[in-house]
Amino acid sequence: MSEIETLFGVLRQSADEPVVDMLERMVREAPDHALSKMNALHLAGQSGLGEEQVIGGLLHAVGLGILEMTWSVMCPSCAGVLSANKSLKTVNSPQYHCAFCAAGYETTLDNLVEVTFTVSPRVRKIAAHNAEELPLAEYYRQVFWSSAIDLPADLDGLLRELTLEAVDLPSGERAILSLQVPAGTLIVFDPVTHTAQFLEVKGEETSERQNLSLIFNKAEVPVDAVALRPGSLRLALENRTDARVLPAVWVANQRLDDLLTRRKPSLTAKRLLTNQTFRDLYRTDxxxxxxxxxxxxxxxxxxxxxxxxxxxxxxxxxxxxxxxxxxxxxxxxxxxxxxxxxxxxxxxxxxxxxxxxxxxxxxxxxxxxxxxxxxxxxxxxxxxxxxxxxxxxxxxxxxxxxxxxxxxxxxxxxxxxxxxxxxxxxxxxxxxxxxxxxxxxxxxxxxxxxxxxxxxxxxxxxxxxxxx
Incomplete structure (x- = not known):
């Protein structure tokens, strides 16, 4: 008998049979992205199982090492993950700031912290276990955005429509982007460092090339929006971090708003703290x-x-x-x-x-x-x-x-x-x-x-x- 069969056999002793069947089937057959940031309430809705059944099964699976649990502080506006934590103990900031939305939020457990589940690498290795290798769209799907956002299947195609340019920039390297910027608000955003630079583009179109340089590092320094005119822009990007960054130039328009407001129910920290199985397993830690x-x-x-x-x-x-x-x-x-x-x-x-x-x-x-x-x-x-x-x-x-x-x-x-x-x-x-x-x-x-x-x-x- 394989280790996976043994683990699921033990899980059947504490979790409901239909939930165990669903989890085992997912571990064996589901695509990688379906096993990263698993949304308990969404899984319950898809499978027709009770929410408490599914939550209980996932929690018991965590206890056996089949799954890993993450407490993510998420932005209520864009559903981006501002801080991913293996324990609620490290959610210790009184306020969190979202660079993508340029907004700050008081830390509460009602709708700011969600709990998700990811398959353990001992059970099955998936792409999200090595986020450094995820392409841009999958990084947004599996790392940056929370499970509360309802993302389309063709996220890669949608991102191409919502961004003027995107680049995978390794540590220590520079890139030069030549853009034609339209009137409106643009956001140069990197989901790895959570760095954003807003560009306010307005006025008469210019025939002269405009220049802008951005440096990505670990320092979180608030910056004012940069005023530009429609026309040519030479955007210089430099990565001074010890990991790759994924900057993209987003167009802040109605289509972006429509994407960010597509939501589905997710398991909040408040909901989990009122779950009896959770209290039975984790009441002291x-x-x-x-x-x-x-x-x-x-x-x-x-x-x-x-x-x-x-x-x-x-x-x-x-x-x-x-x-x-x-x-x-x-x-x-x-x-x-x-x-x-x-x-x-x-x-x-x-x-x-x-x-x-x-x-x-x-x-x-x-x-x-x-x-x-x-x-x-x-x-x-x-x-x-x-x-x-x-x-x-x-x-x-x-x-x-x-x-x-x-x-x-x-x-x-x-x-x-x-x-x-x-x-x-x-x-x-x-x-x-x-x-x-x-x-x-x-x-x-x-x-x-x-x-x-x-x-x-x-x-x-x-x-x-x-x-x-």
Whole structure:
């Protein structure tokens, strides 16, 4: 049996069979570019498999060394990768700048960091493992652009239409380009060093040759746009780096805008942090001690068993212990099924996160019913959950040796849970204001009752809604 067969045999023990079949088929048959920066959500859509299934399978494949995982900081405007990282620990800049778009972005995990997967060279060697040898179009496809951009099959032909000239310039060499530059905005851009020079071409056409020199090095120095007139341009390029560069002269027009706005869903860091399989595999090795990464919107669900002390008194320690463990198992199963993850348990309480409020509501409704069914099965009708949900910004941090969250949103969610009584679910205004949440509640015939409450440690009163 080959090493590949052995690895996939082991993978079948932890990942869903259809996902393993898909991955094994891709490793054996797919073109090289399909195995570089694999987009979990796009793969799920193409194969008709569940997103959580595919994400889980890819994560287990990483653990076995079949795939490698990359955390890429990407520009929201052009989808270019600004920083590729093997770990979230090295995403440590408060802001990233895109030279191609001449724009800066605050580092958040919502849509600035995506997670992709590439086949390991021990399983199959592909061209992207040696990016120095990729031609221009494939370098853009497999290295520069993120998996969130929907690139056409004939990218090489499209790039020829969008650029006036392009050159593969080895380390230490120079090149001279003779161009006829049209009126408009041009961008001399190198995707290797992320260097850009904007050219503003306007005015009367000139019969004299214009000259411009650009040097590529590792220094990131902001430069002003160069003013030119339509006509002849002699562009001198020099590579002072220790690797090749791939400068091209782009025409900033509607066709370029159309290319850069072609998007497909991709796996964000926020989505992955709320995946149960990821937390099970990487809960203690995601962020560095002291590292803090901002999330603009995350939904927190807190649950607690009602009168668990009385339960122990009523049925005894052994029966109560078994009930509580079964309660944890059911809750984690439901939370994972609704695209959430259990962050931690505190006594009989659970803290979970979801990418969006509607998934938390869906989980809470199912959790409530599951506890009623469990109570009926075990003849414990008093087995009830108190639940609270809140959505807002927070910080992803490491606390007590594992990946956790910090901030006022977490505090409010915890305090809102304390307002719940018996079977009620208490949520904040931010949760019920979500359009998908309202649709879900209407579909389930649930009409939240509003009230204004004071929460400990919160200056102003908070509007909450009780879901009966």
């Amino acid at each position: 995601t962020l560095a001690i002291g590292q803090r990464l901002k999330i603009l919107s995350l939904t927190f669900l807190f649950s607690d068993l009602k009168d668990s002390t009385g339960l122990y008194e009523h049925v005894g320690d052994l029966v109560a212990f078994d009930l509580v463990n079964e309660h944890f198992r059911l809750l984690q199963e439901i939370i994972a099924a609704e695209k959430g993850a259990v962050v931690k348990t505190i006594g009989d309480a659970v803290m979970a996160t979801f990418e969006t409020p509607d998934r938390a509501i869906a989980a809470a409704i199912r959790m409530r019913e599951a506890m009623s069914e469990l109570g009926a099965q075990r003849q414990q009708q008093g087995l009830l959950l108190k639940m609270g949900i809140h959505e807002g910004s927070c910080l992803a941090v490491t606390l007590n040796g594992q990946q956790d969250y910090f901030g006022q949103t977490v505090n409010i969610a915890s305090r809102v849970q304390g307002l719940a009584a018996s079977r009620s679910i208490v949520v904040t205004e931010a949760v019920v204001d979500n359009a998908e949440t309202r649709t879900l509640l209407e579909a389930n015939g649930l009409n939240p009752t509003p009230r204004s409450v004071a929460l400990s440690g919160i200056a102003d009163k908070v509007s909450v809604y009780e879901i009966p």
